Amino acid sequence: MYNYIIIGQGLAGTILSYHLLKQGKKVIVLNHYNPKCSSYIAAGIFSPITGQRVTKIANYEQVIPYAHILYKEIESLLNSQFFHVKPYIKLNVKEKIAHYTQARLADPEYQHLITPFAHKLGSKRVNGIAIKQAGYLDIPIMLNAYRAYLNDLGCYKEEQFNEDHLVVHGNSITYKDIKAERIVFCNGFNAKDNGFFNHLNFNPTKGELITIRMKKDMDSIISGNVFLLPIGNNLFHVGATYERNYQHDQPTQEGRNWLINELSLILDEPYEIIDHKAGIRPTTFGHQPFIGWHKEYDNVGVFSGFGSKGASLIPFYAKRFSDS
Numbered sequence: 354m355y356n357y358i359i360i361g362q363g364l365a366g367t368i369l370s371y372h373l374l375k376q377g378k379k380v381i382v383l384n385h386y387n388p389k390c391s392s393y394i395a396a397g398i399f400s401p402i403t404g405q406r407v408t409k410i411a412n413y414e415q416v417i418p419y420a421h422i423l424y425k426e427i428e429s430l431l432n433s434q435f436f437h438v439k440p441y442i443k444l445n446v447k448e449k450i451a452h453y454t455q456a457r458l459a460d461p462e463y464q465h466l467i468t469p470f471a472h473k474l475g476s477k478r479v480n481g482i483a484i485k486q487a488g489y490l491d492i493p494i495m496l497n498a499y500r501a502y503l504n505d506l507g508c509y510k511e512e513q514f515n516e517d518h519l520v521v522h523g524n525s526i527t528y529k530d531i532k533a534e535r536i537v538f539c540n541g542f543n544a545k546d547n548g549f550f551n552h553l554n555f556n557p558t559k560g561e562l563i564t565i566r567m568k569k570d571m572d573s574i575i576s577g578n579v580f581l582l583p584i585g586n587n588l589f590h591v592g593a594t595y596e597r598n599y600q601h602d603q604p605t606q607e608g609r610n611w612l613i614n615e616l617s618l619i620l621d622e623p624y625e626i627i628d629h630k631a632g633i634r635p636t637t638f639g640h641q642p643f644i645g646w647h648k649e650y651d652n653v654g655v656f657s658g659f660g661s662k663g664a665s666l667i668p669f670y671a672k673r674f675s676d677s
């Protein structure tokens with residue numbers, strides 16, 4: 354008898370199951386490994402300030418420090434390195450961005466999080482801000498190491514969950530030969546496909562990302578309309594497109610061209626493109642995640658909908674959900 358069945362081992366299922374195991378709960382994670390899921394495509398940038406409006410994320414003063422603590426803790430448990438703190442530069446490449454960075458620089462509520470920054474681009478200087486407490490998480494490294502850890506504990510099963518085999522009783526769950534007290538869906542935007550949560554307003558968005566190599570290396574994350582994220586060995590991720598009405602989940606020439614064009618506003622170095630990927634983010638219409646228990650079946654839960662901010666939000670909300 355398990356306390357929890359967790360469906361999905363993307364970033365959400367990983368961090369939620371970590372908290373539950375830490376509390377001494379008996380957990381089994383059922384996951385269909387898919388290197389094309391959002392967590393494997395994501396750049397993994399975390400930051401207290403995001404978006405074109407250069408806005409603080411909700412509860413940033415708890416969310417971001419807790420993410421730092423948790424990722425370091427999991428790094429040490431797994432003896433692996435995937436958490437990288439880096440300055441995050443937002444450049445005024447568009448009038449709208451300039452408007453918001455200026456407003457934030459003048460706002461006392463933002464001053465401890467940002468400093469003015471001037472970036473040299475060829476013969477020009479482009480102004481902007483440097484955001485503190487930011488960086489990136491190499492999510493694939495983390496998920497692969499954590500899956501090996503779960504396997505060693507006997508808590509992982511490679512399995513495509515099929516609702517036809519799920520029976521929910523008053524205070525227990527049966528899935529095939531597995532019995533548990535509770536089940537939580539952490540399967541990204543696929544959570545909308547199950548009969549318990551198909552009423553939730555997911556609004557999945559497609560994102561494309563290219564990886565480039567160049568001679569020059571950098572230490573900061575630089576962004577305008579797109580980000581240029583240094584991941585070591587002269588490699589950089591550049592992303593991301595944001596498409597609501599997509600026809601398929603594959604990379605496109607239009608996406609690639611848009612990224613190249615936007616990149617030219619923040620980079621004047623020669624580079625070669627070595628990879629191009631696409632994934633579907635578990636975004637929601639209200640831009641808020643879905644966390645909680647089913648109204649009628651209070652042992653069936655959902656923990657998803659973290660959109661483009663999973664690396665920042667998931668640690669804090671996993672802790673709150675697992676403590677509840």
Ligand SMILES: Cc1cc2nc3c(=O)[nH]c(=O)nc-3n(C[C@H](O)[C@H](O)[C@H](O)COP(=O)(O)OP(=O)(O)OC[C@H]3O[C@@H](n4cnc5c(N)ncnc54)[C@H](O)[C@@H]3O)c2cc1C
Binds near residue numbers: 387
């Ligand atoms: C191009 C791009 C760039 C991004 N950049 C960033 C970024 O810089 N920073 C950031 O914070 N976020 C970013 N994101 C978003 C980020 O990927 C998500 O917020 C986060 O990874 C979502 O994690 P998840 O675990 O909820 O979902 P997923 O990553 O989708 O994981 C769901 C897991 O469940 C499994 N699964 C699904 N259905 C089943 C089933 N029936 N049975 C068993 N297993 C199942 C899947 O295979 C997968 O392993 C980006 C996304 C994209 C596409």
